[in-house]
Amino acid sequence: MTTKDTLIKKLKDKTANIAILGLGYVGLPLAVVFGEAGFNVTGVDPDTRKIEAIGRSESYIPDVKSEAVANLVKSGRLKATTDFSILQNMDAVSICVPTPLRKTGDPDMSFILSATEELAKYMHKGMVIVLESTTYPGTTRELLLPKLGMEHDLTVGEDWFLAFSPERVDPGRKDWTTVNTPKVMGGITNACGEVATAWYEGAIQTVHQVSTAEAAEMAKLLENTFRMINIGLVNELAIMCERLGVDVWEVIEAAASKPFGFMKFTPGPGLGGHCIPIDPLYLSWKMKAFNYNARFIELASEINTNMPRYVVSRMLEAMNDRGMLLKGSRALVLGVAYKPDIDDVRESPSLDVIGLLRKKGANVEYHDPYIPHIHHETDGWRMDSVGDVMSAVRKADAVIVVTNHKVYDYAAIVNEAKFVFDARNATGKIAKGNPKVERL
Ligand code: SAJ
Numbered sequence: 001m002t003t004k005d006t007l008i009k010k011l012k013d014k015t016a017n018i019a020i021l022g023l024g025y026v027g028l029p030l031a032v033v034f035g036e037a038g039f040n041v042t043g044v045d046p047d048t049r050k051i052e053a054i055g056r057s058e059s060y061i062p063d064v065k066s067e068a069v070a071n072l073v074k075s076g077r078l079k080a081t082t083d084f085s086i087l088q089n090m091d092a093v094s095i096c097v098p099t100p101l102r103k104t105g106d107p108d109m110s111f112i113l114s115a116t117e118e119l120a121k122y123m124h125k126g127m128v129i130v131l132e133s134t135t136y137p138g139t140t141r142e143l144l145l146p147k148l149g150m151e152h153d154l155t156v157g158e159d160w161f162l163a164f165s166p167e168r169v170d171p172g173r174k175d176w177t178t179v180n181t182p183k184v185m186g187g188i189t190n191a192c193g194e195v196a197t198a199w200y201e202g203a204i205q206t207v208h209q210v211s212t213a214e215a216a217e218m219a220k221l222l223e224n225t226f227r228m229i230n231i232g233l234v235n236e237l238a239i240m241c242e243r244l245g246v247d248v249w250e251v252i253e254a255a256a257s258k259p260f261g262f263m264k265f266t267p268g269p270g271l272g273g274h275c276i277p278i279d280p281l282y283l284s285w286k287m288k289a290f291n292y293n294a295r296f297i298e299l300a301s302e303i304n305t306n307m308p309r310y311v312v313s314r315m316l317e318a319m320n321d322r323g324m325l326l327k328g329s330r331a332l333v334l335g336v337a338y339k340p341d342i343d344d345v346r347e348s349p350s351l352d353v354i355g356l357l358r359k360k361g362a363n364v365e366y367h368d369p370y371i372p373h374i375h376h377e378t379d380g381w382r383m384d385s386v387g388d389v390m391s392a393v394r395k396a397d398a399v400i401v402v403t404n405h406k407v408y409d410y411a412a413i414v415n416e417a418k419f420v421f422d423a424r425n426a427t428g429k430i431a432k433g434n435p436k437v438e439r440l
Contacts, residue, residue: 003159004191007091007126011199014038016091021115023050023080026132026167027096028061029178035072037203042090043080054080062343063171087122092130092199095119096167099133101278107136107285109143116147123152128161128195130185131213134220134279136286140164140213141188157189163196164213166220172342182206186216218283225280225297230265232300235307238267238440242314249425249439267440269402269423270307270349272338277304277347308352311440315400315421316360318438324397324419327361332396334389334413335403336368340424343370350402351376353423354383357400365392369407393417401426 010016020031023045035041057070072078097111165185187193241248256264271277284294336350367389375382386392399417404426422439431437
């Protein structure tokens with residue numbers, strides 16, 4: 001039997017030992033999914049707090065129940081360690097580490113590099129490696145391949161196998177999970193794609209195999225660039241509708257009545273999260289090496305990045321129209337998470353809105369039931385969420401809805417507030433013709 005056949009057999013009969021490098025919002029759910037499918041899984045992460053939590057059968061990822069962790073730990077199917085040397089006993093390794101942007105806007109590959117350098121020490125014949133972290137096209141072939149195969153003189157596609165499979169985890173979503181969300185898989189060689197697909201098909205319902213790692217890397221970037229550009233489009237539509245005196249929310253609802261050929265996106269105070277504002281910039285960054293300017297991405301990014309400033313300028317104007325001064329006023333920001341009904345504040349435009357309001361001289365407070373404290377890394381300020389939202393609404397001169405959590409009673413807020421600027425159309429019909437409310 002060839003190395004490939006032997007490995008595929010171990011993957012299919014689930015005797016293969018699995019390692020997940022990086023136990024964050026992608027890695028821990030994946031580890032649980034492989035464990036529940038019958039594999040023996042070892043999670044590896046340098047963060048001892050994560051390892052200790054798993055050791056106590058506790059989950060620190062909202063989408064993963066502690067009960068699921070407990071069952072796997074008890075049955076011995078899930079272990080966790082900070083010790084990378086266990087990789088020498090592993091047959092299959094999935095790399096799920098962060099790929100943020102540097103302050104300069106360039107990709108920060110440090111997490112992928114350090115995971116790869118550790119893994120390279122323990123590479124042996126008969127291993128399959130899958131990179132899941134979102135990255136620029138070419139990363140798997142240009143960065144992982146030379147480092148992983150070289151040290152042990154192994155031939156990729158024969159002695160060992162390497163592929164890319166983009167994560168598609170949408171934190172908080174209940175309908176599409178790690179198990180039932182189709183997974184794209186692309187290998188460095190056909191044999192690599194075949195082995196990696198055989199592995200993932202043992203735990204994930206649908207694996208969509210493509211011909212190369214680059215195709216898989218690019219598919220992920222298309223998915224998220226599609227969103228970022230369409231959000232940029234409706235944000236610019238909001239700016240144009242305001243100039244035209246047309247209600248952008250009415251226009252979008254009308255367009256969304258088209259049952260085909262249209263997908264609804266809504267304007268807002270900007271783009272937050274660790275995916276949509278960041279992933280497309282990996283592609284535009286890579287294209288610079290080919291002397292190609294990814295204009296759609298650059299333009300959408302410029303529009304989205306400017307939305308916090310646009311929202312504050314609209315609020316300033318609306319208050320002025322009502323004889324109200326923003327400077328020295330009490331301004332209450334509702335919602336700082338990057339999207340409704342979650343507890344994640346990463347890249348949230350709310351932080352920029354608050355910073356701009358503070359620069360305009362407003363006395364700013366915020367409320368968010370999911371985010372008790374915030375701090376602005378560059379400007380250095382820190383704030384705590386006010387406790388009682390309605391008393392804060394009553395005291396405020398102006399309320400601005402930045403993240404439209406479902407928990408808020410918008411009718412009561414409009415009723416009690418002196419003025420509301422609604423950047424998310426959370427007030428909807430209540431706002432129609434109501435002099436106390438201005439919408440984006
Ligand atoms: N946003 C708008 N208008 C919209 C949609 C989103 O302003 O019409 C804003 C949100 O407020 C947020 C940002 O854009 O600040 C991103 O929102 P998102 O709905 O794209 O949510 P994310 O960032 O959690 O995106 C994830 C992505 N999942 C992965 O990358 C694995 C994305 O691919 C999913 O499609 C998306 O969730 C989803 O569908 O919810």
